[in-house]
Amino acid sequence: MSLLDVTGLTISTHDGRTRDGRTHDGRTLVSDLSFSIDPGTRLGLIGESGSGKSLTALAVMGLLPPGMTASGSVVLDVPGLPRTEVVGATEKQLVGLRGRAAAVVFQEPLTALDPLMRVGRQIAEPLRRRQGLRGAALRRAVGDALDQVRLPERVARAHPHEISGGQRQRVAIAMALACEPALLIADEPTTALDVTVQSEVLALLDGLVSERGMALLFVSHDLAVVSGVTDRVVVLKDGEAVESGGVDQILHAPRHPYTRNLVASARHLESALERTIR
Numbered sequence: 430m431s432l433l434d435v436t437g438l439t440i441s442t443h444d445g446r447t448r449d450g451r452t453h454d455g456r457t458l459v460s461d462l463s464f465s466i467d468p469g470t471r472l473g474l475i476g477e478s479g480s481g482k483s484l485t486a487l488a489v490m491g492l493l494p495p496g497m498t499a500s501g502s503v504v505l506d507v508p509g510l511p512r513t514e515v516v517g518a519t520e521k522q523l524v525g526l527r528g529r530a531a532a533v534v535f536q537e538p539l540t541a542l543d544p545l546m547r548v549g550r551q552i553a554e555p556l557r558r559r560q561g562l563r564g565a566a567l568r569r570a571v572g573d574a575l576d577q578v579r580l581p582e583r584v585a586r587a588h589p590h591e592i593s594g595g596q597r598q599r600v601a602i603a604m605a606l607a608c609e610p611a612l613l614i615a616d617e618p619t620t621a622l623d624v625t626v627q628s629e630v631l632a633l634l635d636g637l638v639s640e641r642g643m644a645l646l647f648v649s650h651d652l653a654v655v656s657g658v659t660d661r662v663v664v665l666k667d668g669e670a671v672e673s674g675g676v677d678q679i680l681h682a683p684r685h686p687y688t689r690n691l692v693a694s695a696r697h698l699e700s701a702l703e704r705t706i707r
């Protein structure tokens with residue numbers, strides 16, 4: 430049975446003005462998208478900027494911005510938790526699921542971190558809330574969480590601006606993993622980092638997902654990165670899935686012209702890089 434079943438997901442903006450003052454013109458941004466993820470498996474969602482990847486990830490968490498509506502179905506079915514239809518779910522139902530059924534790591538770690546709070550307290554918060562830890566046990570758990578993302582314990586006393594971008598993303602990963610989610614959603618988790626740090630953080634994420642047998646929904650515009658960490662890929666273009674399949678098939682026998690272009694530009698970049706290195 431699938432952990433996540435997305436069927437006919439359509440995301441549109443409302444027509445008119447929302448409470449945050451933005452006007453929307455009733456556009457469909459993601460159209461009739463379907464995919465599923467079984468426990469412990471990995472799916473990549475790939476497409477160029479604006480293709481609807483982030484909105485899809487947010488819809489899975491029930492976190493669409495104001496002015497947007499989802500229709501279709503997004504079912505999270507995690508052992509030990511109530512099977513939930515996320516589309517149309519109440520905030521109360523979703524709060525119980527977030528963190529435990531699914532957790533998300535965003536591109537920019539600062540979106541997940543409070544600039545005024547020490548890192549240790551931020552990691553402690555989900556551990557205290559979800560696992561009921563207190564006192565010395567909580568401090569130990571924070572230390573362990575930092576250790577798992579290969580950060581020294583002293584990072585707990587730092588504020589987010591006192592550590593590097595790569596360290597901040599490790600902290601965001603530690604927070605996402607604190608409630609032991611069945612599904613980790615990583616939305617361009619390394620795009621904002623320097624190239625050398627990117628590969629370290631990616632290797633860390635890859636290892637943690639394997640160790641914990643988590644399922645992974647990995648969102649990226651970078652085919653090389655997606656093919657390195659996932660088994661299957663859905664290719665999005667203008668909010669529609671144009672192709673899906675195993676990583677090997679997508680890389681070696683892409684069917685849709687858009688996918689062929691993605692593969693060709695990834696190859697082009699690779700050979701250009703090889704030329705510069707030589």
Ligand SMILES: Nc1ncnc2c1ncn2[C@@H]1O[C@H](COP(=O)(O)OP(=O)(O)OP(=O)(O)O)[C@@H](O)[C@H]1O
Nearest residue numbers: 442458476477478479480481482483484485494650
């Ligand atoms: N809050 C919003 N209000 C109105 N339109 C939005 C909002 N967020 C995203 N969009 C629009 O929805 C479309 C899909 O955006 P989305 O962020 O999902 O794309 P993406 O594939 O993740 O791209 P990127 O990698 O650049 O984030 C884009 O056309 C974008 O302009």
